[in-house]
Amino acid sequence: MLAATATIQAPHMLETVRPDxxxxxxxxxxxxxxxxxxxxxxxxxxxxxxxDMILNGRTDVGSNVxxxxxxxxxxxxxxxxxLWREFFEYHTSADxxxxxxxxxxxxxxxxxxxxxxxxxxxxxxxxxVPRGFGGDxxxxxDCQFVMNTPVTTEVSSVKTPHVDLCDKIFSALxxxxxxxxxxxxxxxxxxxxxxxxxxxxxRSIDRDVKLVKTVPxxxxxxxxxxxxxxxxxxxxxxGLTEVPRRYIxxxxxxxxxxxxxxxxxxxxxxxxxSEVREAAQDDKY
Numbered sequence: 001m002l003a004a005t006a007t008i009q010a011p012h013m014l015e016t017v018r019p020d021x022x023x024x025x026x027x028x029x030x031x032x033x034x035x036x037x038x039x040x041x042x043x044x045x046x047x048x049x050x051x052d053m054i055l056n057g058r059t060d061v062g063s064n065v066x067x068x069x070x071x072x073x074x075x076x077x078x079x080x081x082x083l084w085r086e087f088f089e090y091h092t093s094a095d096x097x098x099x100x101x102x103x104x105x106x107x108x109x110x111x112x113x114x115x116x117x118x119x120x121x122x123x124x125x126x127x128x129v130p131r132g133f134g135g136d137x138x139x140x141x142d143c144q145f146v147m148n149t150p151v152t153t154e155v156s157s158v159k160t161p162h163v164d165l166c167d168k169i170f171s172a173l174x175x176x177x178x179x180x181x182x183x184x185x186x187x188x189x190x191x192x193x194x195x196x197x198x199x200x201x202x203r204s205i206d207r208d209v210k211l212v213k214t215v216p217x218x219x220x221x222x223x224x225x226x227x228x229x230x231x232x233x234x235x236x237x238x239g240l241t242e243v244p245r246r247y248i249x250x251x252x253x254x255x256x257x258x259x260x261x262x263x264x265x266x267x268x269x270x271x272x273x274s275e276v277r278e279a280a281q282d283d284k285y
Contacts, residue, residue, distance in 0.1 A: 001249065004160065008039065008040055008043055008083060008209050009054050009068050009083075009086070010040075010083055010084075010086040011035075011037075011040050011058040011087070011092055012090060012095075012099070012224055013035065013036075013091065013172070013174065013250075014096070014099040014100060014102075014103060014224070014226075015099055016070070016112070017099075018031060019102070019103055022107070023194075024107070024213055025136060025189070025212075025266055026190065026192035026193075026213075026220055026230065027228065027230045027231045028107040028111075028225060028226040029223065029225035029226070029231075030103070030219070030224050030225075031215045031221070031223040031224075032223075033216075033218060033220065033221045034220055034223055035220050035222035036172065036220060038220075040137065040138065041219070041220045042177070043083060043178055043232065044083065044084065044087070045080040045219070047080075047083060047084055047173065048145070048176050048246060049069065049079070049080065049145055051067075051090060051147055051149070051244050053068050053069075053079060054067050054068065054145055054147055056068055056123055059072065061149050062173045063149065063150065063151055063152040063153040063154075063156070063203075064148055064149060064151045064152075064153075064156045064158050065080040065148065065149050065150055065158065065252055065260050066147070066149075066158060067145055067146070067147055067148075067149060067154050068144045068145060068146045068147075068249065069144060069145040070131065070132055070142055070144050071092050071095050071130045071131060071132065071141075071143045072131065072132030072133060072142070073109055074088045074145065075130070076087060088143045088175045089142070089174055091141070091143040092128070092129075092130035092131070092142065092143050092257060093128070094127070094128050095106075096141070096265070097126065097128045097139065097141065098124065099250070100122075100124045100170055100252065100262060101124045101126075101260070104187050105123045105124055105171065106121075106273070106278055107125070107226050108123050108169065109224065109281055110115055111226055111228045111230075112169065112228075112258055112259070114145040115169075119138050121138060126138040126139050126140070128140070128141050129141070129232065129257075130142070130251060131251065131262045133167070133255035136252070136254075139252055139253065139254060140250065140252075140255075140268060141250075141253070142150060142153065142246060142249070142251040142253065143249070143250055143251075143262065144248065144249040144250075144251070145244065145246075146187070146247050146248070147244040147246050147249065148198070148235075148238070148242065148244060148245035149244055150238050150241055150242045150244060151183075151236055151239065151241050152240065152242075153273060154240075155185070155237050155238065155239050155240065156237055157185075157233060157234060157235050157236065157237045157238075157239070158235050158245070159235045160206075160235075161189070161191050161197075161203065161204045161206065161232050161233065161234040162202045162203045162204065162214070162232065162233070162234060163202050163204075163227060163228070163229060163230075163231050163232055163233075163261065164202070164227045165202065165229075166202070166253070166257040166258055166259050166261060167196065167253050167254045167256060167257050167258065168227050168251055168252060168253050168254070168258075169218055169226065169227055169228075169253035169254060169258050170224070170225075170226060170227060170250075170251075171224065171225060171227050171249070171250060171251060171252070172222065172223065172224030172225070172249075172250035173188065173222070173223050173247050173248065173249060173250070174219040174221075174225075174247060174248040174250070175217055175218060175220070175246070175247045176219065176220075176246040176247060176248070177217055177218055177219045177224070177245075177267075178243050178244070178246060179219075180243050181241065181243040181245070182240060182241075183233075183239035183240070183241045183243075184236075184238070185217070185236045186217035186235060186238045186245045187212050187214050187215060187216050187217045187236045187237035187239045188214070188215040188223055188233060188234075188235060188238065189213075189214050189233060189234045189235070189236055189270050190211070190213040190214070190215070190225075190232075190233050191204070191209040191210060191211055191212060191232040191233060191234070192209065192210055192212045192232075193209055193230065193232065194207070194209060194210055196231045196262075197230065197261065197262055198262050198264055198265070198268070199229075199262060199263055199268075200264060200276055201262070201263075203262075203275075204232050204260055205272060205275055209232050214236070215243065215273070217236075222235055225256075227258075228258070229262070231255075231263055248272070253284075261271060264276070
């Protein structure tokens with residue numbers, strides 16, 4: 001394990017969570033505010049990379065788009081503090097995955113009843129490696145610094161209702177809202193289906209889903225969930241601001257698709273032509 005600071009060790013986000021703290025409606029998820037002790041959060045917040053560091057010289061970014069540093073980039077970049085590198089190393093490790101499966105293993109089995117047989121191992125026994133690194137593994141884990149760039153053109157959502165890519169079975173977010181951020185929006189909205197799932201790529205149609213829960217975009221707030229065709233979520237629109245939206249993104253990725261989102265048929269694509277055109281132009285999913 002990489003050395004941390006003399007007085008503070010990196011937090012383990014799921015270590016103290018109990019299985020009964022995982023909600024099942026409308027799909028398995030866990031959310032909490034004040035996710036880590038204030039002293040630890042304050043140091044992590046102070047050492048969060050700047051937007052310029054994450055952009056690393058890029059200038060081809062627009063208003064309210066996601067930019068990120070992956071675990072592979074972070075662990076190889078000595079500009080990132082030892083505390084953060086320890087955090088990233090742990091959250092792409094087998095120890096971290098054991099806590100994920102302690103809480104979500106039975107939920108994975110219900111959502112993906114043939115997956116363990118296909119892999120030849122129980123979820124709890126899967127081998128993991130950090131995403132971007134070599135090695136034999138059933139699963140690749142990523143931990144990312146993410147910023148949504150300043151909103152400079154119009155009030156907008158960085159992600160409308162959708163499910164994550166279908167090779168991902170588990171996702172999480174850890175919010176680092178900047179104290180200067182005074183605009184509304186940027187919350188995580190959790191949706192339930194009004195009908196059988198159907199998609200444009202990975203996006204749902206607004207009329208097909210209903211908002212059932214909102215996790216505020218607030219400092220030191222954490223949320224995780226099992227990703228499947230039921231796990232529709234989105235980000236509420238943010239107002240105009242020069243302050244980026246900051247968070248850590250956690251990903252558990254398979255070498256193949258865990259599910260296949262049912263797409264609109266030809267007649268439906270004609271009926272929802274404007275939504276289809278929007279999805280075709282949108283590369284954020």
